[in-house]
Amino acid sequence: MADAEAEAAARPEVPRVVPALRARLWQLQTELREQEVSEASSRAYCRGFCQTLLQYAGSRGASEHILPFLEVYRISIQSFANARPYLTTECEDVLLVLGRLVLSCFELLLSIPESELPHEVWLGFHQSIQPIN
Numbered sequence: 001m002a003d004a005e006a007e008a009a010a011r012p013e014v015p016r017v018v019p020a021l022r023a024r025l026w027q028l029q030t031e032l033r034e035q036e037v038s039e040a041s042s043r044a045y046c047r048g049f050c051q052t053l054l055q056y057a058g059s060r061g062a063s064e065h066i067l068p069f070l071e072v073y074r075i076s077i078q079s080f081a082n083a084r085p086y087l088t089t090e091c092e093d094v095l096l097v098l099g100r101l102v103l104s105c106f107e108l109l110l111s112i113p114e115s116e117l118p119h120e121v122w123l124g125f126h127q128s129i130q131p132i133n
Contacts, residue, residue, distance in 0.1 A: 021056045021072060025079035028052065032086045042091035045083060049076075050097060066112050067121060073105040074128050 028048045035041040057072050080098060087094045109117075 017056055017068070018071060018075065021052070021075055022079075024052045024056075025049070025076065029079065029083045029086075032083055035086075037086055037088050039088060039091040042087045043093050045087060046091070046093035046097045049080065049083075052076075053101070066108065066116070067118075070105075070108060070112075070121070070125060073101070073108065074125050077101060077105060078128060 028045055031048075032041055032045045053072070053076050057069060080101060089095055
C-alpha cells in the first residue's frame with residue numbers, strides 16, 4: 001500500500017501539468033504574434049519557450065516517468081511548429097532550439113523499450129507530428 005502511494009506521489013500530475021503547459025506556450029505564441037517578425041522577438045520567444053520547457057519537463061518526476069515526459073515534448077513540438085511563421089531564421093536561436101527539441105525528443109523515444117511504449121501512445125504521438133496537407 002505504501003509503495004503504491006509513494007509511486008503515485010512521485011508520478012507527475014499530467015492532467016494538471018498539460019493544461020498549464022499549453023496555456024503558457026499559448027501565451028508565448030500570442031505575445032510573439034503581436035510583434036513584428038524580428039530577431040529580437042524570435043530570441044525572446046525562444047528564451048521563454050526554453051524556460052517553459054525546462055519548467056514542465058523538469059516538473060515533479062517527469063523525467064523519471066517517460067510517458068508524461070513524451071507528452072511534454074509532443075505539446076512543445078506542436079507549439080513551436082505553430083509559432084514558426086512568426087519566427088525568423090535570421091535568429092540563430094530558432095534553429096538551435098528546434099534542433100535540440102527534436103533531438104531530445106528522439107533520444108527519449110530511442111530510450112524507451114518497445115514493450116513499455118503503449119501502441120496507442122505511439123500512434124497519438126506519430127499522428128501529432130505529421131504535417132498537415
